[in-house]
Amino acid sequence: MxxxxxxxxxxxxxxxxxxxxxxxxxxxxxxxxxxxxxxxxxxxxxxxxxxxxxxxxxxxxxxxxxxxxxxxxxxxxxxxxxxxxxxxxxxxxxxxxxxxxxxxxxxxxxxxxxxxxxxxxxxxxxxxxxxxxxxxxxEPHLKGLGPEPLGNAFDAKMLARACAGKQTSLKAALLDQRVVAGLGNIYVCEALWRAHLSPKRKASTLADRKGAPTDRAGRLVDAIRAVLGDAIKAGGSSLRDHRQTSGELGYFQHSFAVYDREDERCRTPGCNGTVKRFVQNGRSTFWCGGCQK
The missing domain is CATH 3.20.190.10 (MutM-like, N-terminal)
Incomplete structure (x- = not known):
């Protein structure tokens, strides 16, 4: 989708x-x-x-x-x-x-x-x-949606507050449209790789004991904003049936760092890890265990 x-x-x-x-x-x-x-x-x-x-x-x-x-x-x-x-x-x-x-x-x-x-x-x-x-x-389809990830309301404090106490995985929390709106499987995988965070990590670790954002929350917000911004500039991923309105393919699918790159070498400079795939909450997750902790 x-x-x-x-x-x-x-x-x-x-x-x-x-x-x-x-x-x-x-x-x-x-x-x-x-x-x-x-x-x-x-x-x-x-x-x-x-x-x-x-x-x-x-x-x-x-x-x-x-x-x-x-x-x-x-x-x-x-x-x-x-x-x-x-x-x-x-x-x-x-x-x-x-x-x-x-x-x-x-x-x-x-x-x-x-x-x-x-x-x-x-x-x-x-x-x-x-x-x-x-x-x-x-409106039922819009009610309860979280903040826009490219909007001013989305920052480390907000993300930490939304994830505080959550025992679900970090990836599952990011796919929850009540936490942040508009993210899907592809760009969550890409953002977690950019932030060097494991998709298996508990979402609660984005906040400290007082509920304040950890360094991880700041890195993740920056990574989400960057990967979405790059994808929009490139015209969308154009996977499967998606096409731009002009009929041309978008270009960002050629720039995925981990998504659909199973068994390829990790692109993080200095990392000798390999991109792996596993099923998480019924969805394919791509990640590098070498640099995503």
Whole structure:
């Protein structure tokens, strides 16, 4: 499933075609994706201007001139295609042709910008939902989410406070969306490697006996911010079905230090360890026992 950097890449790709423009026509080509579309889904969107296009964790949020918000989730295979005229734009040195199978084009937005924004989702685990902006604090999909890892509220004190007393593993705590929003398996593995922390370490060790952050908490916050920032700059990891909205592959998958590098030599300077894989909470964990303690 796309993680925060991939979703942010999609947001940045959609902005020029959608933000500040009117939805002249919205079409849902089927009745449901992961969930059923609301009966008035297309009607509530048609004629509305998208005043802002944001992101919360792994969700896209389009603010509408009506006061509603369109929440969009990519699921496992969802992606957007921006079409101007007869063809989609596909710039990029690492261009990879998109599938020509249009039977999975489930939602189409015809924008006053002249662009057609098309949501394609073969596995149909994505979804879209409209709700009033005034009720956003009560929206079930957003309620209870932790701070954004790239936001000002996310720091060593906050992370230590959230993990104090937790007997779960450090990796499990970071995957808990109530602790920090938007992190997934790939970037947690990468951040723990950068911080030289074992994914098996207890989460409680990020705080001392008084609840103050340890040096580990500071290193981990810095590592999370750095790995997400690098991934966003590179255009997202583009693993499996994810593509940027232009159709080009992102580049960060070529820079993973530990993820999917089982039995390769660790890239930490001076470390003679080897990247290993084990299953943790049902997910593959990649790490180096030589430098991650």
């Amino acid at each position: 796309p993680e925060l950097p991939e979703v942010e890449t999609v947001r940045l790709g959609l902005q020029p075609a959608m933000e500040g423009f009117r939805i002249d026509r919205a079409v849902a080509n089927r009745g449901d994706l992961r969930f059923s579309f609301q009966p008035d889904f297309a009607a509530r969107l048609t004629g509305q201007t998208i005043t802002g296009l944001g992101r919360r964790a792994k969700y896209l949020l389009a603010d509408l001139s009506s006061g509603d918000v369109l929440l969009m989730h990519l699921g496992m295979s969802g992606s957007f295609r921006v079409v101007n005229g007869a063809a989609a734009t596909t710039p990029g040195e690492f261009h990879h042709p998109r599938s020509e199978d249009r039977t999975h084009d489930h939602v189409v937005f015809e924008m006053s910008s002249g662009a057609r924004v098309i949501f394609n989702d073969p596995r149909r685990f994505g979804f879209m939902k409209i709700f009033p902006r005034a009720t956003i604090e009560d």
